[in-house]
Amino acid sequence: METPHYVAARVQRALAEDERTTELGIRVDVRGEEVYLRGQVSCDERRHQIVNVAREAAPGLRVHNELTLVEVREPGEEEHL
């Protein structure tokens, strides 16, 4: 089996460099046959793409989608400086 460390590095690079994702802020953890993806994304479509790209970069491993959607709320309280 490939060293998890290198799998994680490859998945992370794929997520950053693949045109479908270009996500730099996704945390990738590999434990045995399991790949965990954590971070924030702006829409469901982008979340799916991240999972797809990760699956391609880590064939045979199980990819867990733990990504959260950033909900852009109406502006809140202002800060006085």
Next chain:
Amino acid sequence: MRELRIAAVADIHLGEDLRGHYRKKIEGIERRADVLLVGGDLTRHGTIPEARVVADELSGLPIPVVAVLGNHDYHSDRNAEIIDLLRDAGITVLDDEGTVVPIDGVRLGVAGGKGFGGGFAGKCASEFGEPETKAFVRHTKEIAERWRRALKELDADYKIVLSHYSPVKDTLMGEPPEIYPFLGSYMLAEAADAEGADLFIHGHAHAGTEKGVTPGGIRVRNVALPVIKHAYTVYCLNGGY
């Protein structure tokens, strides 16, 4: 002097898939703020079609919009065209320069640009060794020098630095420390501290935190969308020179 209400956001990373979404959230912004500052990473891949979405979402607002580009906006090597496209849409884009926005007789000075990395005092890269390393550090150094000049030349009542990269570590908290050198540089803070400013706005660190301060005491705010989780945050400036 009148209080200024500064709306700020960064890392909106727009693309065709998000068309219309951000615009909806900023409708009515003129009731809450006098100006909107956008701290880079406007697009995902830095393509022209994405930049058109940005122009459509941010143009035609009743308040002035001032923006800088981020690293994502450079990805397709179309950065110069993106700047032209946004300027044609009425958005002021700062590329290592300053501008004065008049707001009801108050002059708001904004200076900045994309910025760059290198790390923070004590744990930073230096202009030594391989040409690649030297080029990396020199890029930040030259940017900081241009910002310093731009800040000095600003004739304004309030001054704000608008950047994509961070000037301090404070607002990177939550990011892995190993990547700090790619998230900002102390040289950006040094430039602001040398000339003085009322606020330093940046983005880029999606997992960072909102609030920090430069060694010289300038308030720093990381307004990356995943950090502030609102369409924008409003900062009110009351002091002035």
